[in-house]
Amino acid sequence: MFSGSIPALATPFAGTEVDEDAYRKFIEWQIENGSSGLVPCGTTGESATLDNDEHHKVIAICAEVANGRVPVIxxxxxxxxxxxxxxxKEAQLAGADALLLVAPYYNRPSQEGLLAHFSYLAERAELPIVLYNVPGRTVTDIKPETVVELHRRFPEKIVALKDASGDLSRVVTQRMGAPELCQLSGDDPLVLAGYALGQVGCISVTANVAPRLCADFHAAAAEGDFETARTLNEKLYPLHAAMFADASPAPAKYALSKLFDWFSPDVRLPIAPCSDAAKAKVDEAMAGAGIG
Known part of the structure; x- marks a missing residue:
């Protein structure tokens, strides 16, 4: 169901408001440039600072503009x-195709708590679920055995995992325990190695800024053309680093503001605007990738 380059979409703001017109243009540009799916209201979309009405509206806009051309997660x-x-429930009403469910943050539940949490949601959701493990942000870590058990319990519902743990050995463990589970990377710099181990794509930050390059890279990797994939990976690699030269998504939004006069670099507190030092790294990386 999911593969290739899937941007975790940045949410454009105009001052303090979500810029709906810019968001619509951004989604069209992503689809035109080969993105194979879209994630509204992920980490890069500043979901932590959207109020509930904004959260649900952003999903609805994404689903409306995508209109079935690519899956909306x-x-x-x-x-x-x-x-x-x-x-x-709101995402289902809005027309999303799937759900991205991050590990509960702050509470620090046990693995039993995670099993109970995701089982409760899987039993009540109508859409397929992509688990999202990002312990660097949530503290909570969905262990491989928990991922495998959740897929065993709900093979038709819990169908995929976005793994941003940074531990590639988990790809093998999870593949052996749940061979039908769709495994996606959450770490752009590790994607090439992830393909060799069994991942089939990435929910990406860099694809916000370089969707065509990322799509071409993923296509080459999926086809086993690793010579082309390595070349494209090395072209993208400095950009991967630059996207985290400051608190994300400030660098990505700065890069997008360089590409488009309709995409503001505005972020919401506690994220601060991209620093001058980070801007310099983004400028250099974009030039090296031939973007902008």
Whole structure:
């Protein structure tokens, strides 16, 4: 169901408001440039600072503009199970194709708590679920055995994993325990190695800025053309680093503001605007990748 280059979409702001016109243009540009799916309201979309009405509106706009051309995987997770269920219901009403459910943050649940949380949501969701493990942000870590058990319990519902743990050995462990599970990277710099181990794509930050390059890279890797994939990976690699030269998504939004006069670099507190030092790294990386 999911593969290739899937941007975790940045949410454009105009001052303090979501810029709906810019968001629509951005989605069209992503589809035109080969993105194979879209994630509204992920980490890069600043979901943590969207209010609930904005969260649901951003998903609805994405689903409307995509109009079935590529799957929309709506960020619907929360550290509160009932709030996550509310987001799930709103995403379903909005026309999303799947759900991205991050590990509950702050609460620090046990693995039993994670099993109970995701099982509760899977039993009530109508859409397929992509688990999202990013322990660097959530502290909570969905262990491979928990991923495998969730897929075993709900093979038709919990169908994929976005793994941003940075531990590529997990790809093998999870593939051996759940061979039908779709495994996606959450770390752009590790994607090439991930393909060799069994991942089939990436929910990406860099694809916000370089969708065509990322799409071409993924196509080459999926076809086993690793010579081309390595060349493109090395072209993209400095850009991967530059996207985190400052707190994300400030560098990505700065890069997009360089590409388009209709995409503002505005971010929401506590994220600060991209620093001058980070801007210099983004400028250099974009030039090296032939972007802008």
């Amino acid at each position: 709506a960020g619907a997770g929360s550290n509160d199970t009932q709030t996550a269920l509310w987001h799930i």
